[in-house]
Amino acid sequence: MRQGPLTSLKIVEFAGIGPGPFCGMLLSDLGADVVRIDRKGGRGGAHTDVTSRGRRSVALDLKSPAAIEACLKLIEQADVVFEGFRPGVMERLGLGPDICLKRNPKLVYGRMTGWGQTGPYSQAAGHDMNYIAITGALHAIGTKDKPTPPLNLVGDFGGGALYLALGILAGVVHARQSGQGQVIDCAMSDGAASLMAMFYGFKASGMWKDERRANMLDGGAHFYDTYQCADGRWVSIGSIEPQFYALLLEKTGIKDPEFARQHDRAAWPDLHDKLAKVIATKTRDEWTEIMGGTDVCFAPVLTLEEAPKHPHNVARQTFVEVKGVTQPAPAPRFSATPGAIQGPPPHIGAHDREALSDWGFSDAELDALAKAGALDAELVS
Secondary structure, X not given: OOOOOOOOOEEEEEXXXXXXXXXXXXXXXXXXXXXXXXXXXXXXXXXXXXXXXXXXXXXXXXXXXXXXXXXXXHHHHOOEEEEOOOOOHHHHHOOOHHHHHHHOOOOEEEEEEOOOXXXXXXXXXXXXXXXXXXXXXXXXXXXXXXXXXXXXXXXXXXXXXXXXXXXXXXXXXXXXXXXXXXXXXXXXXXXXXXXXXXXXXXHHHOOOOOXXXXXXXXXXXXXXXXXXXXXXXEEEEEOOOHHHHHHHXXXXXXXXXXXXXXXXXXXXXXXXXXXXXHXXXXXXXXXXXXXXXXXXXXXXXXXXXXXXXXXXXXXXXXXXXXXXEEEEOOOOOOOOOOOOOOOOOOOOOOOHHHHHHHOOOOHHHHHHHHHOOOOOHHHOO
């Protein structure tokens, strides 16, 4: 039994990679009934494929007219369909938004790409780093010497999957109020640019230099950076506000009057070196004992192995273990309708008969699809 605030939502997801599955995971974790259309004969379903959790998989041969018609029948009953192919792919399959909205005028049709449906780059291949490169985000992150890719968190997941999930839910609200569906053009480059809103504001106000490690939030300030400890491990310090900065000086035992120049950018390099030398005198765990849980704005920098074992994460059950795989629990949290991991990552085609039957396909229709080669032949009764 599914649980969460989105249990009334029926969603068709066309299988993709990266941000598409992550968006499907988010919606499934909050209770949506997500049926994923996989390509017949594909491989997948490993228990370590965390972002595929919680959905049911139907494997169809999308070169088969019968399979395309089956997709359209599912879409007729869906609140949402979303895909992450290059512009034009769904149209060539016969599953573009014009056809789907004719079959279901209330449909929210989500399209997620790196560059968007239009623009000079729209047909070009790319990855997260490329999408955030044209927004200013990649330029702002890294060392003085070079920009550093921030994993694929800013483009794929932040600018892509999260914005698509937001767009889908906004579209559903509108559709339920008006009866009118619509198409969501979710470009990771657009989303990454949106995430940079505050920094463009800072730049316009003169608060932000357009160079790396020269600003308060990019490691330029000595009071907002990571520092290596005596044992080679690292801590994070973010003592921005004056009362938190004063506590940092108290906890570290720093009495040097030069540290009174907290917001003097000219002093930052020297103060950074001095603070680094102090932090290097103790181990990470020793600093955690001194500053952890205080208003210094401090936290140890944990590895992926360590993070699930941190007392705060343990207390909040931020991570869970499913079949031996440690993974993040659903987020955010709801007081009345808590989300949940709705099931393990599915093997491709594992729910062909079950999911299609639940969505209104008769046994005769399922047998016809199997005989047409659109589904696995084992479905023939």
